[in-house]
Amino acid sequence: MxxxxxxxxxxxxxxxxxxxxxxxxxxxxxYEWQHYNPQLSITSKEPPSGVIPVDFTPFWTVWQKLETxxxxxxxxxxxxxxxxxxxxxxxxxxxxFTMYLPPTQNSSFKQGLSGEFSGxxxxxxxxxxxxxVIAPLTGSPSEKDGIxxxxxxxxxxxxxxxxxxxxxxxxxxxxxKGTTVNLTVIHKGxxxxxxxxxxxxxxxxxxxxxxIKPVSCSGTCQTIDNSxxxxxxxxxxxxxxSQFGDNTNKEWSSLVDSLNSQIKSGKKIKGVILDVRNxxxxxxxxxxxxxxxxxxxxxxxxxxxxxxxxxxxxxxASRPGVFTNVPVVVLINRGSAxxxxxxxxxxxxxxxxxxxxxxxxxxxxxxxxxxxxxxxxLHVTIAKWLTPNGTWVNGKGLTPDYTVMLNxxxxxxxxxxxxxxxxxxx
Numbered sequence: 001m002x003x004x005x006x007x008x009x010x011x012x013x014x015x016x017x018x019x020x021x022x023x024x025x026x027x028x029x030x031y032e033w034q035h036y037n038p039q040l041s042i043t044s045k046e047p048p049s050g051v052i053p054v055d056f057t058p059f060w061t062v063w064q065k066l067e068t069x070x071x072x073x074x075x076x077x078x079x080x081x082x083x084x085x086x087x088x089x090x091x092x093x094x095x096x097f098t099m100y101l102p103p104t105q106n107s108s109f110k111q112g113l114s115g116e117f118s119g120x121x122x123x124x125x126x127x128x129x130x131x132x133v134i135a136p137l138t139g140s141p142s143e144k145d146g147i148x149x150x151x152x153x154x155x156x157x158x159x160x161x162x163x164x165x166x167x168x169x170x171x172x173x174x175x176x177k178g179t180t181v182n183l184t185v186i187h188k189g190x191x192x193x194x195x196x197x198x199x200x201x202x203x204x205x206x207x208x209x210x211x212i213k214p215v216s217c218s219g220t221c222q223t224i225d226n227s228x229x230x231x232x233x234x235x236x237x238x239x240x241x242s243q244f245g246d247n248t249n250k251e252w253s254s255l256v257d258s259l260n261s262q263i264k265s266g267k268k269i270k271g272v273i274l275d276v277r278n279x280x281x282x283x284x285x286x287x288x289x290x291x292x293x294x295x296x297x298x299x300x301x302x303x304x305x306x307x308x309x310x311x312x313x314x315x316x317a318s319r320p321g322v323f324t325n326v327p328v329v330v331l332i333n334r335g336s337a338x339x340x341x342x343x344x345x346x347x348x349x350x351x352x353x354x355x356x357x358x359x360x361x362x363x364x365x366x367x368x369x370x371x372x373x374x375x376x377x378l379h380v381t382i383a384k385w386l387t388p389n390g391t392w393v394n395g396k397g398l399t400p401d402y403t404v405m406l407n408x409x410x411x412x413x414x415x416x417x418x419x420x421x422x423x424x425x426x
Contacts, residue, residue: 059085083376091165095381096126097367103375105167108174119174120181121203122147123280123335124166125361131161131169133185134361135278135335137205138242145198149278149335150188157182175200188334208251210239212262212269221421234425237263237272237323238417241290244282244339249289256293260322271327271424273417274343277357281338284315284366284385291346292317294328294353300388301346304366307383328353329420332400337361344398345387354423355400357416364394 063081070076083102090100101109108117121140122133133151136143153161156172164172173181183196214229215221215236224233237259241252263269272294281287284302291301295317303314330344330353341360347353364386367379386392404419 087165087167090378095365096166097363097365097379098381099166099379101167101377101379105170106371106375106377108170109377117174118177118202119200120147120198121201122173123278123337124153124169124173125280125337125363126166129163131164134280134337137203138240138278140203141198141201145196146194147183147185147196147198148187149333152186152188153183154186154193155184158184177202205243205245206251207243207245207248208239208241208255210237210255210259212237212259212267215270215421215425217422217425220418221425222418223421234270235267236421236424237269238275239272240275241340242279244279244286244290248282248286252290252293256322269326271329272323273329273331273420273424274347274353275331275417276336276340276344277331277333277416278335279337279340280335280361281340281363284339284342287339287342288315288318291343292319293321294323294347295321295350296324297321299346299350302342303386303388303390304383305386327424329423330355331357331416331420332360332398333358333416334361334397336398337363341393341398342385342387345391345393348398348401349388349391354402355398356402356404356420356423357400358403358405359399360393360397362393362395362397364392 066081067073067076083100086100090098108119120142121137122142123135123137125132125134131153133142133147133149133153135149136147153169155161156169159172161169173183175181177200180197180199183198184193185196186193212235213223214226214233216224216228216233223236239255239259241248274294288301295301297317297320299317301315301317303312305312328347330347332340332344332355336344336357337360341363344353344355344360348355364384365381366383366385368382370378370380372378384392384394402419402423404416406415407413
């Protein structure tokens, strides 16, 4: 009898413990959900004047259902949800160059234009919803480890890039100096993915570099040492322009002054080679500034077309240039985009230059960058740009006058530069 009563007591104690645990757990979860439930304060819900009224009922319905129904309330971050909604709105346009940049990504973008950031050193883009490399920066970790213009990045650290926008790509690929990122890439023209591990570094970008050197065209046309030059050796000037950024105009003017001093001191040049290969672009005003070095004042550089005929605007060469009376060759490739295409197109359409190399990238739109406060930014495509002859390069690029491909088996042999020298000298 006592044994039976003891068993009943044990069973009752177990049931009481289970019920108490269940009751405590439910109340604890309810308390935590209430504690972590994000509080949204709406400071402005009325659309500004001129905006077509839109029914936001579905938006707030979804928001409320997430708040009340999502199982892990600690994951509901109001600001992230707002950012996600804005990003989705911008992406609905289907334009990879119109984008919302949250504070971190906006800061990274500005660092790139300022000439210094930490990452792999590659300009990225979206083509047919695929993340691609427009151009690796000269001397960058990405270039040293075999990343090439036109590469498709299929995965980053094993995570598929399908559906990524540029913001997501930058946030995943950039990182502190010394860390590595594993990229799964498919080189342009190939079908087999390759795994490439790139060690991040501080990327310091010098926009402009150049020289004046003697050349020889016995066989292929190449530069030679000054010690091997004769009184009859021709000279060419070379300017490498890697991007259009915050310091481009200052660096450009400094280099041009240096080259001009050498010319005045007796080095007679056959012409100038402007190398914008793998130049992903930048500021429109800088493109006009650079083009003005080779064009007579008043020559058309680029036209902006926002679809309204009365708004069409043309930018012209607006300053005296040093190289307005010498032959010019522009080197381009599939990594030449945007502002670099503007310069190349302007010089060719004005009869000032021949293009040598490979077909350019084909970015024919202009973006306006705005700071939205709290560190965020918005880039909006406001117009397409046209060359002086009215050509829109978007999606097709500039076709060179002399198509020359690099030798993939010998990267040290710059066949495109050799052809540029030949065009100037012969």
